[in-house]
Amino acid sequence: MRRLDRYVTRYFLQTYLYCIAGFISIWFIFDVSDNISTFLDQRFSRLLMLKYYATQIPQILVVVLPVALLLALLFTLGRMSRSNEIVSMLTAGVSLPRVLAPLLAIGLLTTVASTALNYSLAPHGEFERKRLLEDPASRRSMYGVTAQIFRNRTDNRTWFIQQFFPGDNVFNTVHVAQQDANDNIVTNYFATRAIYHPETHAWEMQQVRVVHYDAIGNITEAVPYLESLTINDWSETPYRLGSANVRAEHLSVPELHDYLTFNSDFPTTLLAPFATQLEYRIALPWTCAVVALIAGALGVGYSRRGVLSSVAAAILLVFAMNFMSHFFLALGEGARVSSQIAAWTPNIIFGVIGLILLYYRSTNREPPRLNFLRSSSAIAR
Numbered sequence: 001m002r003r004l005d006r007y008v009t010r011y012f013l014q015t016y017l018y019c020i021a022g023f024i025s026i027w028f029i030f031d032v033s034d035n036i037s038t039f040l041d042q043r044f045s046r047l048l049m050l051k052y053y054a055t056q057i058p059q060i061l062v063v064v065l066p067v068a069l070l071l072a073l074l075f076t077l078g079r080m081s082r083s084n085e086i087v088s089m090l091t092a093g094v095s096l097p098r099v100l101a102p103l104l105a106i107g108l109l110t111t112v113a114s115t116a117l118n119y120s121l122a123p124h125g126e127f128e129r130k131r132l133l134e135d136p137a138s139r140r141s142m143y144g145v146t147a148q149i150f151r152n153r154t155d156n157r158t159w160f161i162q163q164f165f166p167g168d169n170v171f172n173t174v175h176v177a178q179q180d181a182n183d184n185i186v187t188n189y190f191a192t193r194a195i196y197h198p199e200t201h202a203w204e205m206q207q208v209r210v211v212h213y214d215a216i217g218n219i220t221e222a223v224p225y226l227e228s229l230t231i232n233d234w235s236e237t238p239y240r241l242g243s244a245n246v247r248a249e250h251l252s253v254p255e256l257h258d259y260l261t262f263n264s265d266f267p268t269t270l271l272a273p274f275a276t277q278l279e280y281r282i283a284l285p286w287t288c289a290v291v292a293l294i295a296g297a298l299g300v301g302y303s304r305r306g307v308l309s310s311v312a313a314a315i316l317l318v319f320a321m322n323f324m325s326h327f328f329l330a331l332g333e334g335a336r337v338s339s340q341i342a343a344w345t346p347n348i349i350f351g352v353i354g355l356i357l358l359y360y361r362s363t364n365r366e367p368p369r370l371n372f373l374r375s376s377s378a379i380a381r
Contacts, residue, residue: 004094005102012076012103019068020061027060028053038133048132055128058121062284065110066291070318073103073292074311077299086300096362100296107292114285120252123281127250150241153265155234156180159241161194169196169238174205180215187212191229196238203236205229237262248277248333256281269335276332279343286347287325291318293354297361321350 031053039049080086089099148161162173174194178187192207210223240262251259256278260271298314324346332342 004089004099008076008080008099009102009106011080012072012106015075016068016072016106019072020064023064023068024057024060027064031056035133052128052132055121055125057125058117059123059125062114062117062122065114066287066318069107069110069288070291070295070314073295074299074314076103077296078301078311081299081301096300097358100300100358103296104289104292107289107296110288110292111285114288115282118281118285120254123250123252127247130250145242145245148241148245150236152236152240156183157234157236159236161241164238164242166242167238169198170194171196171238171241184215185213185217189229198237200232201237202230202232203234205231248273251277253278253281272335272339273333275339276329276342279339280329280332283343283347284325286351287321290321290347290351290354293351293358294318297354297357300361317350317353321346324349 038044044052077086086096086099090096145161145166146163148159148164150159150161152158156179158177158179160175160177161171164171171194172192174189174191176189176191176194177185178189180186188211189205190209190211191205193205195204195206196202197204205226206228208226208229210226210229211219212221212223214220239258243259243263246255246259248256248259251274256274259274260278263271294317295314298310298317301310328337328342328345331337332339
């Protein structure tokens with residue numbers, strides 16, 4: 001690494017780390033203020049509070065990193081521009097892309113870090129927050145999930161489950177309705193308990209009664225009460241049965257993959273939020289790289305008068321990108337556009353804008369401006 005790179009990197013990292021620490025501190029103060037009454041009412045132990053805040057840090061970092069990167073870049077480059085350091089570097093024959101190279105590299109490293117956090121830790125952090133603060137019963141794991149319904153459209157089976165615990169292979173008070181192609185019930189299974197054996201991929205129905213029907217709903221056979229019945233050809237797994245009430249934003253990338261694979265028979269409108277979230281988890285971290293491009297291009301000013309307007313333009317562009325990201329995310333989850341378009345369109349649009357701005361800045365030219373407002377005002381006069 002050249003001495004110039006070390007100087008620019010050290011200068012930037014100090015500001016960057018201060019911004020990250022400042023944003024996390026502000027969030028921590030506000031969160032404690034909002035939840036202190038809940039901690040006291042629910043008698044949270046110190047260990048549980050520590051677990052709560054440890055699970056929240058990853059998702060807070062995913063949100064904070066692009067904003068901290070933006071402010072740190074604008075502050076660092078603005079200060080170097082005001083002290084004429086950028087001009088001195090350019091006069092010495094160093095091109096602007098070369099000056100910005102270590103900062104853009106840090107933007108890519110931030111993208112990698114955000115990708116790692118957004119892979120699993122950040123979505124699980126949001127789930128833990130809701131579970132610990134909004135559902136004390138679930139936090140104590142006393143009741144598990146109750147009144148679950150699962151529809152297997154491929155095999156024409158519907159499950160009615162009274163109670164089970166997520167991650168467990170035992171389901172209590174189960175009713176399984178096997179239907180034909182016309183949705184007529186042909187067989188009913190009423191069991192006190194259903195146990196899944198992963199080693200054989202078999203379901204064991206305990207204390208079960210089986211009833212068969214004809215096409216018009218008349219009982220053709222009622223199998224005598226059985227202590228145990230093993231079924232080997234059902235495709236359902238405990239994960240599939242429990243996935244009927246999960247939220248896409250709480251699932252990690254592997255869990256989203258599994259959900260889309262195991263529930264491929266679901267309607268497109270039900271799968272759209274999960275497919276969009278899967279693409280969004282990959283696309284969201286690249287916001288950091290786009291922010292580095294925009295802030296790197298607009299943070300450099302060759303005159304003191306132009307710095308303030310460039311900083312304002314950079315902030316407006318980043319906030320516009322954030323708005324467009326949420327807008328396209330809503331379109332994707334509503335099955336209005338494909339998941340790829342919903343996740344990647346804002347990054348592509350503003351990434352191209354950042355490259356154009358960087359090109360104009362590196363060639364010491366002003367980017368094209370919308371002059372129709374100025375023309376309109378002149379005509380009005």
